[in-house]
Amino acid sequence: MRPWGVRSFVLELARDPGGSYRGGERLCGRVLLEAAAPLRVRALEVAARGGAAAHWLEGSSLGINAVSSDYAASETYLWRRQLLLRDTGETTTLPPGLHEFPFSFQLPPTLVTSFEGRHGSVRYSIKATLHRPWAPARRARKVFVVIEPVDINTPALLAPQAGVREKVARTWYCNRGLVSLSAKIDRKGYTPGEVIPVFAEIDNGTTRPVLPRAAVVQTQTFMARGARKQKRAVVASLVGEPVGPGRRTLWQGRALRIPPVGPSILHCRVLHVDYTLKVCVDIPGTSKLLLELPLVIGTVPLHPFGSRSSSVGSHASFLLDWGLGALPEQPEAPPEYSEVVADEEVPTAEQNLFPPLPDLDLGLEGPFFTYIQEFRYRPPPLYSEEDPHPPTEAIRPRCMTC
Known part of the structure; x- marks a missing residue:
């Protein structure tokens, strides 16, 4: 038997250890207390906490004196x-x-x-504390994971991303040619496991071959006391074929798969997690040509319906912009009205679409719609100074001086 009469003190969550939570849900569980003998207890409490924290040290030296700066910041999201x-x-x-x-x-x-x-973290935990008289407190703690949904089915994350860069290759202050790079992806938001089709055009105007590459880079940014600390890591990459001197190469959707990585964190004042697609060209004898396209890694995948039309439309315009698709030289004529509407619904000349109102003498013979069509398609009369219909004796103009 363990001392102080407590055989076991365990904290359990209702969800599996591998499960995650999101904002607005209920965090349920239980505290299991096994007493080996009658146990005197003052209080038993459970507290849930969560927040972000960042901390790092930066040192600098002036002569023989070393100065170290301590940067720390925190933010609380949960306290129950x-x-x-x-x-x-x-x-x-x-x-x-x-x-x-x-x-x-x-x-x-x-x-x-x-x-x-x-240099920082976002953590959530729940702790149970047992208070007893004349005895140290017993504690049990559990860590749980929170994953906030990031839906990529939004107009901002479905918009294509593109960029153009060029660089003059120089060696010993002599121009050796121009290298240009154009890259584009069909949208900004992706989820882990998806494949990013990379479209690029590399034009090598130098006298030496260049090597194109692409990579997905994660950037962790920690913020404290107005200072920033960044850490970058490559999470996925691909290498293309070398482009010879005076040659041009097209990437028509080179596949770059996103590995299982954490989602983007954009709404935290202590730390950010951003992703970018970097397409670069290694140029011998000079610095590389780099083009960056922003990415957002989400948790809600692309919907098969609803966002399909916008995605397909953007992909079609995407291919046209890069010359990978072509419109017909002459657009097809629109279909006839009779081809769209059923035969029994096609209006004919004999049908009275606008029948005359009863008890009204319009002075017209036949349907009124016929006269409307006749007036619509008849050319205007020629201008003449003479009245083609002079007044008769029955209708004589009134003299204003009489």
Whole structure:
């Protein structure tokens, strides 16, 4: 038997250890307390906490004196506390055996995705504390993961991304030619496991071969006291074939698969996680030509319906911009009205589409629609100074002087 009468003190969550939570959900679980003998307890509480923190050191030296700067920042997203056994000033005696205390918390509507980095992190945990008289407190702690949804089915993340860069290759202050690079992807948002089709055009105007490459780069940015600390890592890459002197090469959708990585974190004041697609050309004898296109790694994949039309439309214009598709020289004529509408619905000249109103003498013979069509397609009369229809005796103009 363990000392102080507590055989076990365990904290369990209702969801599996591999499960994740999101803002607005309920965090449910239980505290299991096994007493080996009658146990006097003052209080039992459960607290859920979560937030972001960043910390790093930067050193500089002036002569023989070394100066070190400490940068730290934090932000709280979750703080909930629940008393399972309230401290009323008097102790509660629990009989020997296993006791279960359920708890439930309502998570805030928005949270930041869990993250572990070199200079900062976003962590969430729940801790149970057992207070007893004349005995040290017993604690049990569990860490849970939060993944906030990032939906890529938005107009901003479905928009194509493109860029153009060029560079003059120089060796010993002599121009050796111009290298140009154009790259484009069909949208900005992707999810892990998807393939990014990279379209690029590399034009090598130098006298030496160049090597094109592409990579997905993750950038972790930590912020504290107005300073920033960044860490970059390549998560996926591909290498193209060398482009010879005076040659041009096209990438017609080179596949670059996104590995299982964490989603983008854009709405945190302590740290950011950004992704970019970098397309570069290695030029011998000079620095490389680099083109960066922004990426957002989401958690909600592309919908098969709803966003399909916009995605297909952007992909079609995407191919046309790069000369990978062509419109017909002469557009097809629109279909006849009779081909679209059924035969029984096609209006004919004999049908009265606008029948005359009853008890009205319009002075017209036949349907009124016929006269409308006749007037519509008849050319205007020639201008003449003489009245082609002079007034008769029955209709004589009134003299204003009479």
